Amino acid sequence: MKALFKPKPRTPADLVRQTRDLLILADRGTDTKESKREEKMMELSKLIRDLKSVLYGDSESEPIPEACTQLTQEFFRENTLRLLITCLPKLNLETRKDATQVVANLQRQQVQSRLIACDYLEKNIDLMDTLIAGYDNTDLALHYGAMLRECIRHQSVARYVLESEHMKKFFDFIQLPNFDIASDAAATFKELLTRHKSTVAEFLSKNYDWFFAEYNSKLLESTNYITRRQAVKLLGDILLDRSNSAVMTRYVSSRDNLRILMNLLRESSKSIQIEAFHVFKLFAANQNKPPDIVSILVTNRSKLLRLFADFKTEKEDEQFEADKALVVKEIAALEPK
């Protein structure tokens, strides 16, 4: 209780230095005696919690910008972030959560109007490899996942992840049996593919072939309901984004893609049907439909029109009805080429 009223003896920079010293000790993790080690770990936990209250404030006080700046500067002056990430498995649950929040907050701290966390990460970009690998470890996945999502707020970091080999792994991560981990990976995946528009557009055009091949076969045709549903929703978000219009045009010119979307339209799940419609409408609305697309649509015309006849959203949705009317008109008017 007394400690509450005592002025804090340590500066934010001191806190960081002491944390770093203890992390180095924990990282080596040998020769110290068990009792001694435990004591040091307790101290480390306390320090990380203190870092958190400097950055976030506590129930009594707001964070002080000056202190946050000091802390951030000292933190990235040396390799503290790397140490913290590599030592995370050695920390207890509460401290891991604190550490995650500290790392998250630091990504947003500006020092002289620069995000120095970004500068640091660009020089230590391999840390992303460590964080992504966390999805394979049940105990670390949620902590590393949360840190990762904060780091990819920086465009350059997101570009690295998008262009790395790791991107392929996400197709498996989001189908992990553990729901909390799978959904965390899905959130990161979505963030990667929607946040930085220009980078995403560039990535998609460069990697179009393998990316959509994987996307179709692993996600849209997955046996897993939640994977299909999230994937078709995300696909709609991606293709409907104006910055991805080149990718969209390419996507809706492929008969394989059309076949997959038409299968999704026939799903028993209403939600998947609706999301699939939002992608399907792009095929129909395309003013330069390739002949094979036209012929598929013509062949299935009566089935499609019948499907759309009693195709309704749960709540009335004007936009949806308007889109539907347009699609119906478009399909009805098609002439086989």
Place this chain on the structure above:
Amino acid sequence: MAHDQKKEEDPRKVNNPFPLDSNCYNILDEIGKGASAIVYKAICLPINSTVVAIKAIDLEKLRADFDNVRREAKTMTLLSHPNILQAHCSFTVDSRLWVVMPFMSGGSLQSIISSSYPDGLSESCIATVLKEILSALSYLHGQGHLHRDIKAGNILIDSTGSVKLADFGVSASIYESNSSYGSWSSSFSSSMMLTDVAGTPYWMAPEVIHSHTGYSLKADIWSFGITALELAHGRPPLSHLPPSKSLIMKITKRFRFSDYEKTNDMKSKKFTKSFKDMVGLCLDQDPSKRPSAEKLLKHSFFKYSKGPEFLVKNLLHGLPSVEQRFKSMKIRMSLLLNKTDEEDEDESIGGTPKLRRISGWNFNEEVFELDPVFPSDRKQVTFGGEAFIKDKEKGSNESLNSSSSGQVLSETDHISVQESGSDGQDGNTVCNHNETCESVDVVGSGGAGGGNSTGDNGLVLQTLKFLKKSVDDQKQLVNHMIGLIQGEDSANQTSEEQLRKEIENLKVQLENEKKKNSALELELEFLKLKLSNE
């Protein structure tokens, strides 16, 4: 924190024994049901048939980003406290998400109360239970988490008397801001506000309903206070109204005296000074004046708390099983709903068409209930409904109440279509219009608080959602009743007759709700039109 030290085991060794495969579980019984989830009692075959509870969430009914479920799953995985119900694991089974949890054989306090303690629990029981919950809240808040749905229905108890807070379906973290594209800074303290409406109407703090003003951890403390009242009286204040109505009432600040008369019988019950004082602190209109969970733990009331054995002996003893309770609850629910409706109808026909504006709720320590606050004439009404008492120290409360600003705005607020001569500034607006008038008013005062049009729509939308939900609930009940009658062959004539009548009543009620709903929807459309014209 004591539990910190206990968590020292090598984290990599913690091998979760619960399989992520539905075939490993054998469902025994249904023990709970919500709008989009069913809770089962089940056994986990590979682990010596350990009894578990499985919450099966219908993902088809949720939005596709699944952010809420993701957050709930994450919260339940990462929180670790003896008074918080943790999930063993979660995985999807077709379009359902299974959350496997420890089976709490005592069920929820709400179900215990409604099955065996309709007039409420003893103070020692309340103190014992609430102390555990406060300890959970204190941990939760320390982590920057709001529970946002504290109520007896979310307090579970197991056969050993251990008490746990459950259901993080609407919980939120103030670190993980929902608007990830928003500001790049966030802080812990009061400036960090959430603005979406979540929770269950009766237990909601005023600032949560007026969500445009933002709220924080202290909203949980309000709900905690309401929960204390719920445990003491057997039900939360205002609960004789359907949830949508209680919400609308709090939003519109309209209040009928007769709505409170039913609570008179509560006066006979005696409570100790320290209990009343504790609840009073929680139900302060001003969130900043409510004590923190940690502080509240030191309140003298919790000196009355006993150990878990006390609960086993005094609360759990002789209770019907959770499964049985769930079954009889289903039936009782429909009867109760029906009754409320009848009484409600009676009043609106026979009685007081007087509607008064109130600016919020004051906790009346004497009667141990919530009192409405009237903004302009600064009067307070007791539950008897006769006595007006001059409110002495209202001045500061006033300004905090968004309704007082609502008063000002309603004069200028052109959104309000209601031409009723409400000159807005005497709290005496008498509304003797029909249903539509009421719905217009919801809209009007919803907009009043913030004066920003998007907020209006948000509020109306929330209200509509609640209405829709209550329609859905009632539909479900009707279906259930039909099912019951069809399945019942040994039922005698009279009870069958009674049930039939009830179905009729429910149908009428459903129709009314539907009408109300469409009236509100109409209003919403109208508003949208107005907005787009502006």
